[in-house]
Amino acid sequence: MKVNVEIECTPEEARRAMGLPDLTPIHERYTQLMLETMESGIAPEMMESMMRNWAPMGEAGVTFWRRLFETAQR
Incomplete structure (x- = not known):
């Protein structure tokens, strides 16, 4: 049922x-x-610290965010 x-x-x-x-x-x-x-x-160091806190997968998450911001700046 x-x-x-x-x-x-x-x-x-x-x-x-x-x-x-x-x-x-x-x-x-x-x-x-x-x-x-x-x-x-916001200082770049503050942004990196914030992304580390948000990153669900630790360093992999930080790397993702770093690449995302680097791509956006080009």
Whole structure:
């Protein structure tokens, strides 16, 4: 037997139904800090450090981002 159930709800409603925390204030603060940093000028060392933190595969991720930025500058 196969049963399909469709639930129409917003992401906010789904989050609350599953009991997940509301991370909106944290996300907004993080975005604000990123914008302030970018507007004040970002040093290449800061960018590399940030990419290392984002990189899911460590050095391979950093290499990917480095190539991406080098290609974009040409």
